[in-house]
Amino acid sequence: MNKRHFIKTCALSAALLPLAGSHAFAGAPLSGVKKRLPLPLNPGDTVGLVSPSKATDQLLDVQIATEVMQALGLTVKTGAHLTSRRGHLAGTDAERAADINAMFADDDVKAIICLRGGSGAARLLPLLDYALIKAKPKILLGYSDITALHSAIQAKTGLVTFHGPNGAGSWNHFNAEQFRQLFFQRQAMHYQNITTDEDELVPRQNRIITITPGKVQGELIGGNLTVLTALAGSAYLPDFSGKILFVEDVEEAPYRIDRMLTTLKLMGALDKIAGFIFGQCSACHPSGGYGWLTLDQIFDDHIKPLNIPAYRGAMIGHIKQQFIVPVGGRVELDADAGSFRLLEAVFQP
Template sequence: MDRRNFIASAALAALSLPLAGGRRALAATGERLLPVPLNPGDTVALVSPSSAVDDSFDLQIVREVMEALGLEVRAGAHYAARRGHLAGDDAGRAADLNAAFADAAVKAVICVRGGAGAARLLPLLDYAAIRANPKVLLGYSDVTALHSAIHARTGLVTFHGPNGSGSWNRFNADQFRRVFFERELMEYRNVADAGDELVQRRNRTVTITGGKARGALLGGNLAVLTALAGSPYLPEFEGGILFLEDVSEAPYRVDRMLTTLKLAGVLDRIAGFVFGECTDCDPGEGYGSLTLEQILDDHVRPLGIPAYRGAMIGHIRQQFIVPVGGRVELDADAGTLRLLEPVFQA
């Protein structure tokens, strides 16, 4: 069974589980939990919660990137391990995460890469230690499982953005400094650059339903998030702003996963919706498939909530670093997200 079919079947089977589990978990934690600030010169831990890297040279690059950002680096004991497609066994990968959060000298936890396997760690994480030692967690794609579970179980605000082995171009490095070092109340607005085109084509946002909405920003990778349906690791979405992205998914699978979120009651509880990039999700030759536009029209437009698509979030070279659990204002007409409150401890 391939990854997509496994995720789809697991998500649908999960609908038979008690959907209140995630809501009870978050309700028990009280208010949002903010991480401690991150400053140049601080120590960050490198962890590999998902797939192993293809080449050990990537691990050297991750270290050099963090050092170039002005940070000290401490690698997890198992971060270079490998077991099949995974970066070592579950116990070792979870131990690295737990150790990083428990270590008072570590101010941020940086995920080396995504891939698959982070959800296997969720029952093994020490949520009490994470709650007692709130700090930055950065990563995306499969790391969505960690963002969702940690927010659901502790209320901690984490950060959806480039993995350590991803591209650290000028845009991404600037996002890192503005979000973490300058602690700017960010407005996330797509880059306006037409290049050599008469009219800008890339990085355009499209309004699905106009208007503004405010709420906690929650979500991430669509396939990974949907696979948590019915578990105690899915956050409470009531009044939230849902953001989604994905890669290499056929449109019918995107339709099936949005249907799962609809059946699980997630879409009916949100106040706003943002779809980032679905890279390589075209219907292919001919018109034997719904398009992504039609799928969003079917699932999102009837909600009547402010919604837009095309945000610079996802499997793309330049991507926003957004706070999972942070309070934002969505402007669907302008195609922007704006932080309403600080996302770090004072």
Template sequence: MDRRDFIGSAALAALLPLAGSGSAEAAERRRLLPAALNPGDTVALVSPSSATDERLSLQLAQEAMQALGFKVKTGEHYASRYGHLAGTDAGRAADLNAMFADREVKAIVCVRGGSGAARLLPLLDYKAIRVHPKVLLGYSDITALHSAIQAQTGLVTFHGPIGAGSWNRFNVDQFKRVFFERELMTYKNPIEAGDELVPRKHRTLTIAGGKAQGELIGGNLSVLVGLAGSPYMPDFAGKILFLEDVSEAPYRIDRMLTTLKLMGALDRIAGFVFGECSDCGPGEGYGSLTLDQIFDDHIKPLGIPAYRGAMIGHISEQFIVPVGGKVELDADAGSFRMLEPVFQAA
């Protein structure tokens, strides 16, 4: 699950101004909402990134969607393989385009992440996505799709569990509250002491206190930074940036945040939320910056509300958050909440 392929070097070309920022066209696209989702609807399973290594994972993804009350349609290439990818770029993009155009399909759930979704971005039919706005769910490498669709269409998409991932009680509860009950969610980690004197699990840490409002953008840090300088990078102005990553040494987290700083992105955001950085400890050698030091260097001087530890990332229990949805961040409380509906009115 290494995403270094998406980072590359910190070339000057990656430090170009953000595409679409401040344009009238971008402003018009900012609030495109997907159609509401209900039990009994048809959802599509697609594989826009890496191939699934076991057929059982594909079966489990279908069974999970059926258990949630949906009919299931699968992309023509969702079980394909081309190297490490789930089929050729043309095939994977065709599946996404077909499912957005299919009027029967009400939501698109990505089977897994991995790598490769960024290769599809020039092949997607953004006009069809604007004409047929619908739910898109996934995380990790799916950040490329969230970001590009946000930049090109303004459609609100959803960062959360993949089809072949864990559908435990927490994730199912999140799904039902977001999609079926259409609750204006408050995202605050549930904290239980268990047998500890002081609770340790699911703790958050304030980087800088305060409250801020804005639309959510972000996802996987490595994948997001890999879009720098392209027309698929979203506008950061006034946004609440949320990030997570996995299997990245602290020096690489530092390098990627430096890239966001150098391109002017960090100076434009209104608030910051960092989820989990799983398996991101320092390696052997002369030592390493800690994540605390990295956030103190890059985020604290911004003077904006910021906290870390949100249940977002490569973890079994994770929030389902609306990319493009308007929220209020409370960094002292370690939480953020939806301010507006994220689905079309019935």
């Protein structure tokens, strides 16, 4: 069953080059709720494993996610309802929300890792304890459907969270090294696509396309485009003013990408942003025939007229090697180079 079906059931290092060492940054968010930084994470700390969305199809996912965290030098505590199931969901809404709230409340838990995505996280948003999250800010890591949590927590608390691999996802060398650099070494990351060794005269993989050249600074918001636009009209969408919007998607025909960008345009969000990054749109092919708008045309229609620095092709999305992006972190975007770099710390000192 694909992502789009699940979403509908819910309602409608050439790559990561650290800058020299760790830095003590200063600065304030451009607008909205006051920024909050999570506690830092160190080897030997305990992380909480939760499943806010789809139920796991096999207990092996839990075993793999646990072993991944242990291989990174961390101790794992599993949510009380991690392997529960109600329909396609990992337990009832109350159970899944309770696991997240419990992990934020537990002083022994230093970070919260989402087991997987799928669908259902948006159902939890009214049930999360935002006062608790403000009082005990911690790292939250996940992507895809977890975009709902990133957006709501950003809107309600200002806490910086992290869009990146889920616990049961791919933890290749690239992702694992990125995790260590960002979370353990707390380096100021430079996010630039890696080139792969392939038998081609010029590289074909991980190519970037500059939509509009230029540089801009701002705080990052975004995630999965489908999940993000499904929050339109709710109180769980953060302020877009002066932000750099990053989005990605999977298994969506181009006309659906056009529809979702149109939604962001009509609600005034696109006119507020200062920069734009499009990651990967995996398996986003027309469903057949001639006459579809291409992604090139869609970005020309929606993004080019904004006249803001913008590029596409970033290693963000449903791909094996993916950036760990700080939602709420302040960066400088370079659309000509197809990269962005952290300008401020994203953890408490």
